[in-house]
Amino acid sequence: MKEKNIINWGIIGLGNIAHLFAKELQLVPGAQLVAVASRSKDNAEAFAKTYQCPKAYDSYEAILNDDTIDILYIATPHDSHAELTLKALEKNKHVLCEKPIALRYEDAEKMIAAAVKYNKFFMEAFWTRFNPSFRAAFTKIKQGEIGTIRYINADFAFYAEEKEGSRMYDLKAGGGSLMDIGVYPLFLAYTLLGIPESIYAKSIFHSSGVDTQTTMMLQYKEAQAVLYSGISHTSNVEATISGTKGRINLNTMWHMAESYTLIKEDTKTIFEFPTQEMGYIYEIEECHECIRNNATQSTLWSHKNSLELIQIVEEVKNQIGLKF
Numbered sequence: 001m002k003e004k005n006i007i008n009w010g011i012i013g014l015g016n017i018a019h020l021f022a023k024e025l026q027l028v029p030g031a032q033l034v035a036v037a038s039r040s041k042d043n044a045e046a047f048a049k050t051y052q053c054p055k056a057y058d059s060y061e062a063i064l065n066d067d068t069i070d071i072l073y074i075a076t077p078h079d080s081h082a083e084l085t086l087k088a089l090e091k092n093k094h095v096l097c098e099k100p101i102a103l104r105y106e107d108a109e110k111m112i113a114a115a116v117k118y119n120k121f122f123m124e125a126f127w128t129r130f131n132p133s134f135r136a137a138f139t140k141i142k143q144g145e146i147g148t149i150r151y152i153n154a155d156f157a158f159y160a161e162e163k164e165g166s167r168m169y170d171l172k173a174g175g176g177s178l179m180d181i182g183v184y185p186l187f188l189a190y191t192l193l194g195i196p197e198s199i200y201a202k203s204i205f206h207s208s209g210v211d212t213q214t215t216m217m218l219q220y221k222e223a224q225a226v227l228y229s230g231i232s233h234t235s236n237v238e239a240t241i242s243g244t245k246g247r248i249n250l251n252t253m254w255h256m257a258e259s260y261t262l263i264k265e266d267t268k269t270i271f272e273f274p275t276q277e278m279g280y281i282y283e284i285e286e287c288h289e290c291i292r293n294n295a296t297q298s299t300l301w302s303h304k305n306s307l308e309l310i311q312i313v314e315e316v317k318n319q320i321g322l323k324f
Contacts, residue, residue: 007288010035010069010093012060012084013076014047015167017098021073022051024280030288037063060084064091071121071287074098077167078174079324082107085122089114094121096287100183101306103174103324105314112303121290123283123298124306126187130282133257133273135300137241137248141192145262147245149192150223154185154239156255157213157230162206168231169208174324176210178203182229183313184255188239189218189225190309196220199312203320204232216316 007030011018014036025031033053038044041058048056057063063072064087071094074084082102088095095115101124102108115122128134141149157177160168168175189196196218203211212232218225228235239254240247246264250257256279262269275282286298297303 005030005292006032007291008032008034008068008070010037010063010066010072011047012037012063012072012074012088013080013098014038014043015075018047018073018075019050020278021075021280021284022047022053024277025284026051027276028281028284028288031284034068035063035066064088064093067092069093071096071291073125077170078103078179079172082111085111086114089118089120089122092118092120094287094291096123096125096283098125100124100174100179100313101310103179105307105310108307108310112307115296115303119296121287121296122303123287123290123301125283126301126306127280127283128184128187128255129191129301130286131256131273131279132275132282133260133271134250136271136273137250137260138191140262141241141243141248145245146241146243146247146264148222149241149243151242152189152192152223152225152227152240153242154188154225154250154254155228155230155235156181156184156237157228157233157235158237159234160231169206169210171209171324175208176206176212176322177229177231178211178214178313178316178320178322180229180231182211182214182216182227182316183309185225185227185229185239186216186218186312186316187309188250188254189227190305190312192241193218193220193223193225195308195312196225199315199319201316201319203322209323211320211322214316214320218312 035055037057044056204213237253239250
């Protein structure tokens with residue numbers, strides 16, 4: 001019999017992010033990894049052995065039918081997020097689904113409608129929202145510390161090697177910079193300023209059809225955001241929020257920052273928020289809190305937030321002509 005307050009996790013899709021997640025899952029009190037699934041039996045068994053997980057499945061259907069799982073973490077390529085989330089919810093499981101929630105707005109709507117229908121917790125895994133440094137900076141900004149926001153600048157780029165089978169260059173799997181990392185700068189602008197009045201976006205494309213570089217300008221009534229993502233080179237991965245009374249720098253790498261800098265007049269003050277490991281712990285804890293309180297969504301990253309963000313992403317996708 002399962003101990004009281006223990007939450008049983010399953011992981012579907014056992015790539016690099018799943019490894020990082022499973023490692024940190026072991027550090028969260030009350031979390032227990034009970035099953036993992038991959039289409040490769042060897043991969044599933046090796047993963048299970050690494051994290052002392054009792055069950056390793058070589059099919060996604062098998063893990064979906066495992067009734068011992070309370071919540072399923074979906075870490076598969078983007079193109080399968082919607083299908084697997086819908087199946088997991090139908091099988092009476094809570095779901096934490098990697099970002100982006102889906103490749104299409106209409107799929108995101110179906111996923112959230114299913115969570116409501118089956119009365120299960122569902123959240124897009126936007127771990128940055130739960131990062132201590134981000135939360136502290138967000139609070140400062142909302143309290144008016146830097147005045148009214150006028151400008152946001154954020155970049156996120158890394159070099160993804162062009163090799164056979166690479167997910168990043170696979171159009172069918174939802175590859176490219178926008179869906180993989182461009183969602184982070186868009187998340188920042190949306191979280192602080194909401195839905196923009198207009199969007200202007202341009203991209204450079206790979207021969208496979210995925211975008212390798214995308215620049216986005218979001219126009220608000222009293223502010224602008226200039227955002228960038230790329231997979232053909234590296235960048236500083238910094239973010240600056242500038243207001244009428246000062247500015248805040250989310251220090252490198254800003255989406256998982258362990259500090260932020262408040263700059264007012266000639267004074268710079270650094271606020272340190274060291275994270276445990278990489279910081280997946282905090283979104284796991286949020287999942288536990290919601291499940292134990294019978295909440296179907298997080299107040300920090302709600303269904304509405306996911307829908308509005310994917311609406312913005314969809315507009316960028318349409319403007320640059322990206323078709324999956």
